[in-house]
Amino acid sequence: MRYGVRCMGLTGLRSKYLLLCEGMHDAQFFLHLGLARGFSSLFQVSSCGSVAGASGPHHGISYLTPALNALPGVPGFDTTLEAILIAADNDGDAVASFSNVQTLIGGAAEISPGKKYAVPPAPLRKGGSGPAIVVMMIPWTGVLGALDTLCHDSASSKRPAIAAAVDVFASSVGVNDANGWSITKQHKMKLRSLIAAAHMRDPYLSPTYVWSDGTDLVPLDNNAFDDIADFLRDFPTFMATP
Amino acid sequence: MHTSSSGSTRGGFLMIETFDITDFRCFEHVHLEGLARINVVTGQNGSGKSALLEALYVAANATAASIQNIAAMRSQGPVQLNLAQGIGLMLVGAIPAGNLAAYFDPLFRSYKVSGQTKAEDKIETSKQISFSYKDSEQISYRLSIAYQSSVDQTPVPVPLVRAPGGQAGIVPVIFDREKKTPLGPPEHMATPVTTAPTGQLQQPVTRSFGPATFIFGANMDYVELDSIAWFSQLKERNEADKLISWVQKEFPFITGLEVLAPSGPTGLYAVMPDGARRRLTSVSSGIYKIISILLAAVHTHNGIIVIDEIENGIFYGKYPAVWRVLYDFAKATGNQIFVSSHSSECLAALPDVIGDATKDFCLLRTERDNGDCIVRHISGVAMKAALRGGNEIRGAVYGLDRVAE
Numbered sequence: 001m002r003y004g005v006r007c008m009g010l011t012g013l014r015s016k017y018l019l020l021c022e023g024m025h026d027a028q029f030f031l032h033l034g035l036a037r038g039f040s041s042l043f044q045v046s047s048c049g050s051v052a053g054a055s056g057p058h059h060g061i062s063y064l065t066p067a068l069n070a071l072p073g074v075p076g077f078d079t080t081l082e083a084i085l086i087a088a089d090n091d092g093d094a095v096a097s098f099s100n101v102q103t104l105i106g107g108a109a110e111i112s113p114g115k116k117y118a119v120p121p122a123p124l125r126k127g128g129s130g131p132a133i134v135v136m137m138i139p140w141t142g143v144l145g146a147l148d149t150l151c152h153d154s155a156s157s158k159r160p161a162i163a164a165a166v167d168v169f170a171s172s173v174g175v176n177d178a179n180g181w182s183i184t185k186q187h188k189m190k191l192r193s194l195i196a197a198a199h200m201r202d203p204y205l206s207p208t209y210v211w212s213d214g215t216d217l218v219p220l221d222n223n224a225f226d227d228i229a230d231f232l233r234d235f236p237t238f239m240a241t242p
Numbered sequence: 243m244h245t246s247s248s249g250s251t252r253g254g255f256l257m258i259e260t261f262d263i264t265d266f267r268c269f270e271h272v273h274l275e276g277l278a279r280i281n282v283v284t285g286q287n288g289s290g291k292s293a294l295l296e297a298l299y300v301a302a303n304a305t306a307a308s309i310q311n312i313a314a315m316r317s318q319g320p321v322q323l324n325l326a327q328g329i330g331l332m333l334v335g336a337i338p339a340g341n342l343a344a345y346f347d348p349l350f351r352s353y354k355v356s357g358q359t360k361a362e363d364k365i366e367t368s369k370q371i372s373f374s375y376k377d378s379e380q381i382s383y384r385l386s387i388a389y390q391s392s393v394d395q396t397p398v399p400v401p402l403v404r405a406p407g408g409q410a411g412i413v414p415v416i417f418d419r420e421k422k423t424p425l426g427p428p429e430h431m432a433t434p435v436t437t438a439p440t441g442q443l444q445q446p447v448t449r450s451f452g453p454a455t456f457i458f459g460a461n462m463d464y465v466e467l468d469s470i471a472w473f474s475q476l477k478e479r480n481e482a483d484k485l486i487s488w489v490q491k492e493f494p495f496i497t498g499l500e501v502l503a504p505s506g507p508t509g510l511y512a513v514m515p516d517g518a519r520r521r522l523t524s525v526s527s528g529i530y531k532i533i534s535i536l537l538a539a540v541h542t543h544n545g546i547i548v549i550d551e552i553e554n555g556i557f558y559g560k561y562p563a564v565w566r567v568l569y570d571f572a573k574a575t576g577n578q579i580f581v582s583s584h585s586s587e588c589l590a591a592l593p594d595v596i597g598d599a600t601k602d603f604c605l606l607r608t609e610r611d612n613g614d615c616i617v618r619h620i621s622g623v624a625m626k627a628a629l630r631g632g633n634e635i636r637g638a639v640y641g642l643d644r645v646a647e
Binding site for chain 1: 275276605607609611618620621623624625627628629630631632633634635636637638
């Protein structure tokens with residue numbers, strides 16, 4: 001069976017936990033990580049842009065507020081949903097990125113008269129209930145980068161020779177801090193290049209579809225993903241802990 | 243089918259802000275707050291969508307005509323003491339004379355499925371039907387309905403009223419109404435509705451408590467007589483231009499509207515570009531539907547307009563214009579609108595109309611929750627955002643083989 005991500009909206013909230021991530025690539029990653037690591041039934045996965053109706057492929061965290069505004073209108077919000085787990089990138093400043101997520105949560109409209117979403121005080125801390133809000137920063141709390149950072153680590157471990165060549169290529173064309181390339185963008189460039197070099201059948205293959213196309217380009221059993229996978233697998237326990 | 247109320251169309255009524263339903267059709271108890279200028283109603287089949295609209299209509303109207311019109315919308319004829327087979331939901335074989343339960347139970351009650359055994363499934367008839375609502379000036383209105391289910395039964399429960407003139411005739415329906423202002427004493431009125439020899443329900447002429455109220459059913463068989471009267475009155479008040487301008491803009495092949503009687507009965511006619519007059523009902527049933535609704539919306543002031551399945555008969559490209567004009571007219575006339583839709587395309591046209599006026603809109607979604615019918619109130623902000631994202635707001639779709647969305 002080929003699993004896919006629906007680009008436009010939710011048909012209903014059917015799991016206790018909604019994993020709301022930044023974009024389509026992230027949604028595909030979490031979906032397939034769940035399948036590979038055995039916790040797929042715990043979460044319904046969607047991206048902020050899909051829920052908010054973003055146009056184009058570049059969704060991003062800026063759609064978090066309209067996505068949170070939309071959720072109370074979706075069937076199952078009152079009856080099924082217990083927690084929203086927001087997965088956001090740290091990029092180049094972990095503190096500022098988390099603070100931005102807090103601002104976006106706080107900017108959402110009331111869920112019901114007099115009740116707003118709770119803003120968690122720190123990553124991996126619960127905020128409120130009905131539904132609770134939890135924020136998981138990627139690659140991990142305090143670590144700079146994005147999901148592409150972890151995916152690049154995984155892909156490099158699988159194909160170290162190509163990864164080394166891509167590093168040389170990136171260096172030779174000036175993809176570095178000094179030229180203004182953020183750490184996230186450097187990892188995106190390297191991941192794209194590595195996939196193009198390793199996937200002769202379709203060098204254009206987007207990182208979004210490396211799993212749904214059945215490739216081994218970004219192995220999900222790589223230990224780069226262990227922190228995330230462990231947290232997601234234990235999420236029910238985390239939620240049950242006061 | 244649509245009907246007018248006995249209320250004034252120029253009254254000082256403001257919006258219904260809260261609404262309660264008790265033991266009416268599938269609802270045991272519903273409490274709604276935060277009702278808006280435009281209240282969009284949606285929900286799965288059998289979840290109480292039409293029952294909610296009918297409850298609003300009956301509660302605000304509270305006349306015998308409201309009962310007759312609900313019956314007509316549900317394809318029940320006028321009440322007869324000798325009911326024919328096939329009327330209602332539960333008739334098998336001939337109905338004995340005077341068995342009014344066969345008429346009233348389908349109107350007021352639902353067949354409750356217990357989920358246990360068939361023997362436990364039943365229509366619950368012993369509970370008091372009541373509605374109450376409060377408007378934006380904190381005036382509260384309450385209506386209780388008792389009905390006599392057969393000639394040898396007393397109304398359930400029994401209000402202390404007698405038939406007009408003290409006669410011991412059949413009193414099949416009793417409206418027990420109360421209006422209460424924050425300062426003054428409550429006005430109370432119990433109105434028995436009697437059955438005439440013709441079989442028609444008759445109610446003494448009573449002063450209306452509430453707003454002018456109209457209901458437009460899903461079947462589009464609207465009475466032309468009301469549209470003619472409304473249009474004539476608008477023309478007399480020089481208030482028809484806005485409606486005619488809208489019709490000309492949206493349907494350029496209609497250049498005007500007139501009331502004419504060229505070959506007998508009076509009708510509402512469209513003026514065509516070549517000057518010819520064609521009866522509006524024969525031009526387009528969809529356009530006739532829209533104009534009928536808009537006539538009520540622009541003719542009535544400070545009233546309530548209930549529209550079931552607005553999308554029926556309307557081309558999808560016209561949904562944005564219909565929402566826009568309904569909202570504009572509602573703002574201009576002070577009307578409050580309760581409008582249902584099953585159509586994703588129709589609902590998807592709403593966000594652009596809502597714009598920044600999210601407080602003027604809300605969504606009321608009827609749902610089945612463990613067998614009980616409930617109504618969820620969803621804010622205009624959430625409705626707009628959910629629709630903007632292409633999310634489903636009408637009800638959960640189960641059974642999809644999809645993990646991520």
